[in-house]
Amino acid sequence: MFQIIGLVLLFGLVFGSFIISGGNIGVILHALPHEMMAIGGAGVASFLIANSMPVIKASGGGLSKVFSGPKWKPTxxxxxxALLFLLTKTMKSKGVIALESHIENPTESTIFSRFPRIMKDHFAVDxxxxxxxxxxxxxxxxxQVEDAMEKQLEKHHHEALAPGHALQSLADALPALGIVAAVLGVIKTMGAITEPPEILGEMIGSALVGTFLGVFLAYGMVGPMATRMMAVVEEEGSFYRIIQSVLVAHLHGNAAQISVEIGRGSVPSGAQPSFLELEEALSAIPNEG
Structure with a gap:
């Protein structure tokens, strides 16, 4: 929601101030198609050159996160x-043999099946x-277990951040690509140096639209989107950190309820359940038969 409001304000205030101050929006609109073709085309081309196919595909999906935000909600x-509580409790009370059927085939597990949204996240389940x-x-x-988990988390986090870094690299390149488009416009203008001043003025104005677009797109749209995308990835990464916290706490010999309480401390503040809320949620879980 705030991202949409931000975009409306961005276009409204920037172009509105230009029009109110007496600027001729027609010059920008006239130059927009070919300047956008040069800058946007070069941007897309450089993006394709710089990135692998998995990163390019992930970037498309990552853009939706800019507007939808993190996929994990407080519930x-x-x-x-609750899932980690059931698993650690089962391991403590019934032993590792009772747990094997759940971890070898989680899709048919009576424990995992209670949490369908988590089941959709293959990395979390794996x-x-x-x-x-x-x-x-x-x-x-x-x-040793914490170190092994840390390496998995680092790998996953590095891969998840790749689309955001790719988009930020594009944002960094756009001002220079805008200059390229502007220089082409200046070259065109110099080739028509014998034209009257009013025509030359319009041609120079069109050329400067390229510089404007490059900076506008970089710092007004693409850069902020890359920042937002990486911030969402960071917040989603805390979900997996909780798994690490709880399972390592379990290995230190803590009771299941203590382990998940330690994990609760890793939940982002905006989504963190209170001690009482967590206790009520755990109490409401039916006994695993």
Missing amino acids: DYRDLL FICDTLRMMTMNLEDPH
Whole structure:
């Protein structure tokens, strides 16, 4: 919502101030198609040259996050803590054998199936199951497990941030590409130097539209979108940090409820359930038969 409001304000105030101050918007509109073709075309081309196909595809999906925000809502964090509570409680009370059927085939697990939104996130499910699988193989050193989880998180986080970095690189290039378009306009103007001043003035104005567009797109649109995209990725990454916190706390010998309480501390403030809310959510979970 705020992103849409921001875009409306961006266009309204920038072009509105130009018109109110006596600027001729017709000059910009006349130059816009070919200047946009030069700058936008060069931007898209450089984006394709600089990035791999997975990053290009992920960038398209990442743009939707600019407007929709993080996919994890407060209820999802409560569900994650409840899921981890059930898994660690099962491991403590029934042993690793009782847990194997859940982590080997989570799609048919009576525990995982209670949380369909989490099940849609393949990395979250794999991250939980792979870590618990290490524990069932007698890897019970908390520091070794934490280190292994940290490496997985770093890899995932690096890959998730790639589209945002790619978009930021495009934003950094746009002002220079705007200058390229402006220089082409100046070259065109110099080729018509014998024309009357009013025609030369219009041609120079059209050339300067290229510089304006490059800076406007870079700092008004593409750059802020890249920043927002990376901020969303950072917030979504905290979801996986909670998994690490809870499972490492479990390895340190804490009770399931203590482990998830430690994990609750890693939940972003805007989505963090209170101690009482978490306790009520855990109490409402039916006993695993």
